[in-house]
Amino acid sequence: MFILQSREQIQKAVERAKARHTLVRFVRFGEYLVRGAAGNFYTVKCEKRGSMKVVDCNCVAGTYGSECYHAASALSLHVGLAACRAH
Template identity: 50%
Template sequence: MFILKGIEQLTNAISKAKKIRPRVEFDRFGRYRVSGSKGGYYTVICKKSDNNYKTVECTCKGAEQGLACYHAAAALSLHIGLARRQQTAE
């Protein structure tokens, strides 16, 4: 799990995601499944903690160590778009 402070943090993960182009499946708002480079899927959970930090969880090894992985970057691009749509709908 890592705390998302800004998009700069994701620069490397985003370029990796662009190269690998993982498949992102929508589960529900804030919960996504992202395909791994060696097959299988990782679950990415994006949420706001009680103290208003944006936290991102992924079930891969990298994220376990607090790294911003490309699964998270791929899921976040979908999540941010959805969150924006939700805000304009309110």
């Protein structure tokens, strides 16, 4: 799990995700399946917990609180969907 603290942090994560061209499957708003390097899929959840915006990935790095590329890839889709929902 990592906490999104600024727009700059979100933008950097999205740019990293774009560079990897990772496959992200939509499950429902806030929940995504992201293909890892070995072809397996990880579950990523983007949600608000109180006043915090949190991204969770069940990969090894994600369980230690690192900003893994799976989470960044799902976040890229999530940000786009959230923008569409806002309009």
